[in-house]
Amino acid sequence: MTKIPAEEGPRWLDEQERRAWLSLVGIMLRLESALDAQLRSAGLNYFDYGVLAALSESPERTLRMSVLASYAEGSLSRLSQVVARLERKGYVHRSSDPTDGRYTLAALTEEGYETVLAVAPGHVQEVRRLVFDPLTKAQVRHLTDIGQRILHAIDPDHPGGDHGFIPGR
Template identity: 55%
Template sequence: MSNEGRWLDEQQLQAWMRLSALLVVLPAELDGEMQSRAGMTQFEYGVLAALSDAPGGTMRISTLAGFARGSLSRMSHLIKRLERRGWVRRELDPSDGRYTNAILTEDGRAKLVATAPGHVEDVRRLVIDALTPAQLRQLGEISDRLLRNINGTC
């Protein structure tokens, strides 16, 4: 095995270390706030939000797993937890019974609506208000480029 490779130069290393730190600290901060305020994780909130944006508040669990970059098993366990809380229900997909749909309930929608203002305030406090409008545009462009690179569409 060779030690040769494309090593990072000092500027690249510093940028990567800052991004790495942000990828740890920001999700933990948002998750902690969400847990204390709403009794749910950021991941759970994201799934409820995705369902609320889906037609009829319904999405196949397998599609949700892909959307969340998680395994079908992980998503199934999460949907069961959300179902126990009354925020989601499961039904066989009427167009193809091999699939199961997750459906946002009225209680789930109410929980999402009640939680959203605090979440938006956290996002503003931790990210939006710390940046200028030009920096926000740059952040959006950089994020889009990285996501396209990860998804292989760059």
């Protein structure tokens, strides 16, 4: 039996890396559902809220669906289903892009905007409670740097910074 040299085998996680990995996995698996629980009273989930928030922060509260999918970090098909549901609630309106009919625009209605305004304070409070209150200012800076490095490793073209579901802007 031939032994594989260490440099050719897998680079196993050491104990500190294993603990960090399991902490990150725990966050990934639990944070969205914790945020969903807070938003449930408004009939929304975290993805719904992110779509509404992205539209609320866009010029004229309108985005092309393809751009909104990018902000939402979701597929166009998932976004289409969510926007259809939000449209039935009266929060969003879809139309053809007048500058290029190949695209569809999603626009936040006044009712949708009022919903975001009503839900945002509680959502930001929950984000603060779950993520920022347990950390020092230095840890928040480290978390920012770590998150951006991991995002870049996953997707080198990811813009980092203000992109996606950023609460409280």
